[in-house]
Amino acid sequence: MPEGIIVKALSGYYYVKPLREGLIATEEDSVQCRGRGILKKKGIAPLVGDRVIYMLTEHGEGMVDELLPRESELIRPPVANVSLAVLLFSVREPDMNLNLLDKFLVHIEHSGLEPLIVLTKQDLANDNGEATKYVKELYEDIGYEVMVTSSITGAGSDELRERLTGGISVFAGQSGVGKSTLLNRIVPGLKLETGEISLRLGRGRHTTRHVELMDIGGGGFVADTPGFSQLDFLELGVEELSTCFREFANYAGDCKFRGCSHQHEPGCRVIEAWKAGNIADSRYEHYKLFFNEMKDKKRRY
Template identity: 60%
Template sequence: MPEGIIVKALSGYYYVQGPDNEEPVQCRGRGIFKKRGESPLVGDRVRYSHTENGEGTVEQILPRSSELVRPPIANADLAILVFSVIRPELSLILLDKFLVHIEHAGMDAILVFSKLDRIPEGDEGDRIHREMEAAERLYSTIGYQVVKTSAHSGEGMETLRAALAGHINVLAGQSGVGKSSLVNALVPGLQLETNEISDKLGRGKHTTRHVELILLAGGGYMADTPGFSQLDFAELGIDEIGSCFREFTDYSQSCKFRGCTHTHEPHCAVIEARDSGHIASSRYDNYVGFMAEWKEIKRRY
C-alpha cells in the first residue's frame, strides 16, 4: 500500500501526493475515521489505496510529529510568520501571540518583515525603519531568525528560500501582509490570488480559503493558509503561557515559588530580569496581557 502526504483537503476530499510527486490522488477518508473521532489533516502522512474509478481511499493516518489547531495542519516543523511593516503596520502584540501559538506547538519560527518596497520617504519612512530595526534586534537576541523581504523587488527572497528547504513550512500572518505575494515570488508561475489593503478597514481580504501544501523547488512544502488575526488561548488549549516565551526559561528556574506566574510573586527571577533589562519590557507586558486574557477566558467557561 503506497504512502503519501495530504497536500490539500477540500469539500470532503483529500488530495494525496504520492512518492513519485506526480499529480495528487483525489481520495475519500475511511468511515472508521469519523467513528474514532479522527480527522485527516493537510500535512498528514498516510497510507492510501487506489479505487476502480481512478480515485483513492485514505486507509491509515501515520503518527504525527506536530499538530496545529489554526491553521489545521499536521507535521509542520517551521512557521514563517509574515508581518508587514506598513499597511497593516507591524504589531508586536499580535507577533507575540503568534509566537505563543508556535512555541506551544513545538515548532521553530522565522519572522518575515514584508513590504519593504512600500516604505515611503521622509519622516514616516524613518519612523518605520527605526521600529523595524528595533524589532529585528529584539527578536534576533531572543533567538529567532528575522528576514526582511520585498516580494516585488526580490529583497531577502534568496535568504528565505534557503531557510524553507527541506521543511513543511506554515506560512501564517494577519490578512493583507503579503503572504500570497511571497508565495508567488517563491514559486514562479503559481499566481495565488492577492488583494490590496482596504483603505476603509486598513486590512486585507482573505484571499486564501483553504489550507494547501505547495511543493517547493528546493525540497519541502509550503502551506499557504487562510489569513486570521485572532488566536484564542482556550481554543489552543494553552495553560503554560510563560513556557512559550523563550527568554523566560533560564530565569524561571530561579523563581522562589514553584508554579510562579511571573506576574506578582516576590523574588520572581523573570520580573527581576525585566527590571534589569535582560527581558524586554514589551515582551513582558504582552505576556502579562495574555495571562489576563487567559484568566478571563477560564473565568467565563
C-alpha cells in the first residue's frame, strides 16, 4: 500500500499527499481519506504531519490504515514530525518585541524543537540596520540561528527556502510580521491571503485559520499557523524555566544552592554572570518576568 503524509485535516477527513522517497512528494493531488476504525479504537488520532500507510477506495478517496512512528508531536499547533520551529519577528510594523520572542523561545526549548529566528521587513529599518544587527548578534551569541529577510527586496528568501528543505517546519511568531507574504515569496504560486497591519492596534489581522502543510519542494513542508499574541506557561513547570534559557547552562550547575531560582540566592552563578555582562540584560529581565508570571498563575490555579 502507498505511503503519504497528512497535509490537512478538516471535518473528519485527512488529506494525504502521496510520497515516494523520504519526504519527497509526488505530483499527484492529495487523496481525501477517512481514518480506519481500528485507529479510533486504539485511541490514535492522526495529525497533520503524520506519515501514514493508506489504501485507495472507490471514487478516488482513501482510507488511512496505519500511522508510522512519530519523531515529535506538538499540541499547539497540533502537528506531528516537526523538526524546525521558524520564529518570525519584524524589524518594524509591528516593532520588534523581544519579550514575546523570548517567550516563544522558552516554549520551543521546552518542546525540544530546533529554533530558527527570522527577522522580517528589513526594508523598513530606518536606523541603517543597527537594531537588526544588535538583535542578530544577541541571539547568535547565545547559540541561535538567525536570518534576516525582506519580502519586498527578496533578501534572504533563497537562503530560507534552502534551510526549509528536507523536513517539516512550523511557522509562528508575532501577528502581522508578514508570514503569509514571506511564504508567498519562497513558494511561487502559493498565493496565500495576506493581511494589512493595523497601526492603531499594533497587530495584524489573523489571516490563517487552520493548520495546513505546504509542499515547498525538496522534501520540505511548512505548517503555516495562526499568529499568536500570547502564550500560556501553565504546561511548563516553574522549575524548568531556567533550562529553557540556554545561556544559563554554563553557570547554573555551579550555583551554591541546589534548585537555585537565580532570583536572589547568594552564590548564584547565573546572577554573577549577568552582572559581569555575560548574560544580556533583556534575557535576564525576561527570565525574572516569566518566573514571576508563572508563580502567579500557579497560585491562581
